[in-house]
Amino acid sequence: MNSAREPRIAIVGAGLGGLTCARVLQRHGRSVTVFEREASADARPQGGTLDLHADTGQAALCSAGLLDRFHALARPEGDEWRVLDFATAAATAAPVAQQGPSTADPRPEIDRGQLRGLLLDSLTEGTVRWDRTVSAVTPLADGTCRLLLGDGTAEDFDLVVGADGAWSRVRPALSHAAPGYTGVTFVETGFDHCDTRHPDLARLVGNGSMLVKGAGRSLVAQRNSNGHIRAYIALRVPEDWHVAAGIDLDDQQAVRTYLLRMFDGWDESLRYILRSSDNGFISRPLFVLPAPHTWEHVPGVTLLGDAAHLMPPVGLGANLAMLDGSDLAHALVTGSSVDDAVRAYESIMLPRSIEAATGSAQGLDHLVPATAP
Known part of the structure; x- marks a missing residue:
């Protein structure tokens, strides 16, 4: 210039x-x-x-x-994805779909x-x-x-x-x-030292990411470095979902109880994400x-x-x-x-x-x- x-x-x-x-x-x-x-x-x-x-x-x-x-x-x-069935997922179950790291891309x-x-x-x-x-x-x-x-x-x-x-x-x-609300909120939580403290979840997630989808709700879990797994509970809900549900987001037990109800009928190996996370729940409404x-x-x-x-x-x-x-x-x-x-x-x-x-x-x-x- x-x-x-x-x-x-x-x-x-x-x-x-x-x-x-x-x-x-x-x-x-x-x-x-x-x-x-x-x-x-x-x-x-x-x-x-x-x-x-x-x-x-x-x-x-x-x-x-x-x-x-x-x-x-x-x-x-x-760079690996595993897709599991919400009703039959288990630590030993084969994934519905799986994609390993790509050599071409x-x-x-x-x-x-x-x-x-x-x-x-x-x-x-x-x-x-x-x-x-x-x-x-x-x-x-x-x-x-x-x-x-x-x-x-x-x-x-x-x-x-x-x-x-x-x-x-x-x-x-x-x-x-x-920005406007997308209609989807991610509720984030996490697990520390997953291979030793949460071995069954670690096997479900594998080396990369795990995805489980239902109607208007999904679970995503991703490996990070240092043995940490970060999980996202994805929900199609109003932006003020917690207000309508009468939940204080600072009341972590109330959030946990609500999410467990939302995922009633899902395999217990997946509900473990809601029941046993090490970190608190953070509500992250998505905007575009x-x-x-x-x-x-x-x-x-x-x-x-x-x-x-x-x-x-x-x-x-x-x-x-x-x-x-x-x-x-x-x-x-x-x-x-x-x-x-x-x-x-x-x-x-x-x-x-x-x-x-x-x-x-x-x-x-x-x-x-x-x-x-």
């Missing part, structure tokens, strides 16, 4: 997409600042395991020069926290400004953008990139769209942005990842966010101006996200069918 001075670039959000963008920019000698509202890298758990696809997540890591380090951490054996698994740590460690010290909440952004008449911070201060940049997820504070500068979600180009600001195309968590979101970050960084490095670079990036990202949104919606319907499969 030819410019009398180096462009001032701010990324809002230190998630996988924003960090990938920052890493690729720095790898090409460009300056960038990442604003993150969390107090530190360890402020909260980062979620479960991800499978990285060759043409998206892995391609982005290759552009970032981190693919070898990724493979050193990843679990190729984790390998998708190694990695814990989200490990992947985020890999990206953070690759950045120049001080790149991420922790504990810096962004309240809004304001595009300016000269094509730049003003970043308004929670402490009342403001900073101007040639480009502000909204990588701040579902409830983005940057998105309103481009779009009035707001309207599809297609597009906007008229505005100089000085753009979006990537969930801020641009929030989708159900069926294996596409993190991969697309990382590819978005890599594509935007490359456009900024090679473009003749910031505005031309952003236009080029949006012309690729927006059509791609429309197609992915359709596929992910279908994936959620497959994962949690409304009627018995």
Whole structure:
């Protein structure tokens, strides 16, 4: 990019997409600042395991020069799915369907926290400004953008990139769209030291993921690193399901009792997930942005990842966010101006996200069918 001075670039959000963008920019000698509202890298758990696809997540890591380090951490054996019957599942039962790791299209698994740590460690010290909440952004008449911070201060940049997820504070500068509830809630729980403390469940799950589907409810369990299994109880329920049921989500025993009733008639080896989890239950209603979600180009600001195309968590979101970050960084490095670079990036990202949104919606319907499969 030819410019009398180096462009001032701010990324809002230190998630996988924003960090990938920052890493690729720095790898090409460009300056960038990442604003993150969390107090530190360890402020909260980062979620479960991800499978990285060759043409998206892995391609982005290759552009970032981190693919070898990724493979050193990843679990190729984790790319395995087992589908069980809800009425007959048992530790010795054969699965209804099973898919092992693909040699043609390998998708190694990695814990989200490990992947985020890999990206953070690759950045120049001080790149991420922790504990810096962004309240809004304001595009300016000269094509730049003003970043308004929670402490009342403001900073101007040639480009502000909204990588701040579902409830983005940057998105309103481009779009009035707001996430809507999908009708599906994941209730998350977990098991520690599963091979020694929960061996029957460990055998059910195998090396990767286990899926059991019923009418309007499913169970998903996934191996993470260090012997941890993360489980999701997927329900087609109103967003305020616990209110209608008269349940306080802080009352873990009440949640457990309710879920056991919801899965009455399921094999006891599966109800074990509800009865014996080590971790508490966390209700996570799933939201999506309207599809297609597009906007008229505005100089000085753009979006990537969930801020641009929030989708159900069926294996596409993190991969697309990382590819978005890599594509935007490359456009900024090679473009003749910031505005031309952003236009080029949006012309690729927006059509791609429309197609992915359709596929992910279908994936959620497959994962949690409304009627018995």
